[in-house]
Amino acid sequence: MFSQHVSKNLSAYCHGELNDEESRGVAEHLLGCQRCRREFEEIKLGVKFAEHLPHTSAPASLWSEIEAALPERSRSINSRTKSSRLIPDFGWQRVAAVCALLLLAMAVGIFWYSSRQSKNATQVADKDKLQQTIHPGNSTDINPNIVENPSTTNNIAPPVAPGSNDKPAETIIASRADGQSWEVARLAGTPTIGATQIEGSGRLAVGEWLETDGTSRAQINVADIGQVDIGPNSRVRLVGTRSTEHRLSLQRGRLHAFISAPPRLFIVETPSATAIDLGCSYTLEVDDAGRSILHVTSGWVALELKGRESIVPAGAICVTQPGKGPGTPYFDDASARFREALSRLDFHNGGAKALSIVLAEAREYDTLTLWHLLSRVEGAERNRVYERLATLITPPQGVTREGVLRLDKEMLDLW
Template identity: 55%
Template sequence: MFKKHVIKNLSAYYHDELPAEDARRIATHLDGCTRCRAEFEEIKLGASLAKLLPQSSAPQSLWNEITTALDKQDRKNKLSGSIIPAQAFGWHRFAAATVVLLLVIGLGLAWYFMRRPQTTEQVASHQTTQPRQESEQTIPQKGVEPVKNDSGEAPKTGVTIVKTQPEKDAVFPPAVKSPDSSNPVKSNPTLTPSLPAWQVARLAGAPKVGADNITGTGRLAVGEWLETDAASRAKIEVADIGQVEIEPNSRVRLVTTRATQHRLELARGRMQAQIDAPPRLFIVDTPSAVAVDLGCAYTLEVDDAGRSILHVTSGWVALERKGRESIVPAGAVCMTQPGIGLGTPYFADSTPALREALAKFDFQNGGTASLNTILAEAESYDALTLWHLLARVNINERGRVYDALADYIAPPAGVTRAGVLRLNKKMLALWKEELINSWFEEPRSGKTKKARLSSK
């Protein structure tokens, strides 16, 4: 259905107007299509801005006038029916439609300006120009005294200006009673809409949402923080797509929740997520990267320095930062660091020497020495690491990485050495598809390591 782009369906997808199967296909397409993903972000931005626009309802009198105008036009059309055929839409109907449209616009503007709130200056001016006889006398009030001019006299205008003074034993007036009800009601009530929220359950200790302890279950609203101390644990229900367990000494915030995106921020600590949803629906922000769920279960940990480590137990997760991406499948691990960004993913059962060399290469400028160790220690299932390294080594080292990867997984048709060395995106994507099956092979093949030291 979506061989090229899905731009024309993105608005319907955002508003949940598509069948479930089509929605899943679009979600999958967005995962791999930069152009459609950019269009979708613009649609989401436009929808967010539209929600900020003020809403108002037109008065019934406006609709009555519109209905009357339409009825008059309908009678006029019936009277002229013997001369102008009903199916013809000539200049008469066009003119009538224009008149009605202008009438609607004019009435709407008139209603708006009549209902527009007046400023304090406008109210004062209006009252000054319409003095009432009874307001010329200063009315004594408890706790209120008139403001006098320099001569000590009260101003002789139609408006009495008063200055309130706090009273020690002041008592607020009782609530006004409704004329058709015996129950007292307060005037001008302030309505506070409730924010979207997820359910939170206490697992151990005393987790908090804001300043409130969770004794059983509670709510985590958009913008609120959930915190656990050294003895506390909690579980969050992620809308209807899964759950997240929050480990001790953690701090997490609900950023947004809607049909097209559910987003958390993990500032520190450890969380375990189990999500069953289309790709890119569940997202977690960390200080050094963004974890984008592709339908999976994983553990994500952030230390006090903002460094994070991701361990995927099923499915896939994409770590993203400033246009760079690390694809992490089940059984693999990836680290990130503030100021540097994404590390290179590797399988958890890779050799200790490879893992140590990879950490130096990613975060300590290990350079050629670290790359030599990585290539020497790599086995067939380390194709995951080698594929990511293609875009991360300098051009002089890229050929060595290509040769190592090609020894384990032959490049498919349409993928050439020269193209990969130029980092041709289409060729890299084709090779990645070929590599996917090898990333999920169990048990590991355990092929003999192939040394590729620069000296040989």
């Protein structure tokens, strides 16, 4: 959406090191810029790679090589000027030997990583350069980046029938290794799995319910991809877990998820929408009426119900209602008038009057909301949204009023 690319801030963004305003700026930009989104996906994979690198001791021979080289270096420093002769005195064979060992260590790391990642082969976008480098023979094209292509989201990661024969062999092997239950730790009070109270820790199997009362909390280890904290008065069920998809159902209560995995691997169903993790962390709360509220703290989450989708970046909130699905996402510091009018527009037939307030109150950041509204209102109202959006952010080259009004997907993505 903004003309300046955000490459240099992406790493800090992924690590939560930016202040609120910077973080929001990056999130907004990612919403509209395919190029930066692609880089962001690579950085996330890189972070995951780094987190999983095994800590191994260097072989003893490496140290003897270095030790053997040291006296020569000392001699060289004593007998000549420091700057001119450091490397040559190491001797090329020794340098080559040390480099070869380092390369070998890297190769082992990459092999280890790629064998892990192959479990997720059906989930990782084929265009991901890092994955391509590591795993050149891998030609999965099942998962076009969903942020770029929201309309295809229902085609991604299709459920695989048990025992179906068209799974790749490595997926079958990985699935067996996955296990059918997740570790649960008691954080406070007396959480239960089925009728059993959790003392210290327990396991949540597929189909089982984990429940907390007003004074209890629990933490779930989601396979090897992250943690979910379950707040008081919550009821959550493990729907399924396999290498290509981990799925929970939150019937009521509150969860906080921290996920480090390729997009779309972790999914939470609620009575009024499905939350699909696109990386990083969020809080999701469901009330007794089945309404839910999503607050994303880092990365992105998609909320979906029957083809209606909201893409929610860090710092933004999205409300969902049974039968209506996800409302329009908005940033958490939008004005009270803006939020109230948006709620009427989304769920209470607010019409032109509510839209006028939303448009009048919208700041530059609220283009997140306006962009989503383009496809949710029609006719003259869509034209009004276009007008306001165009004053806040000049349409880039190639984006025309006519194209936006007919919801040209490429133009919307570009903007």
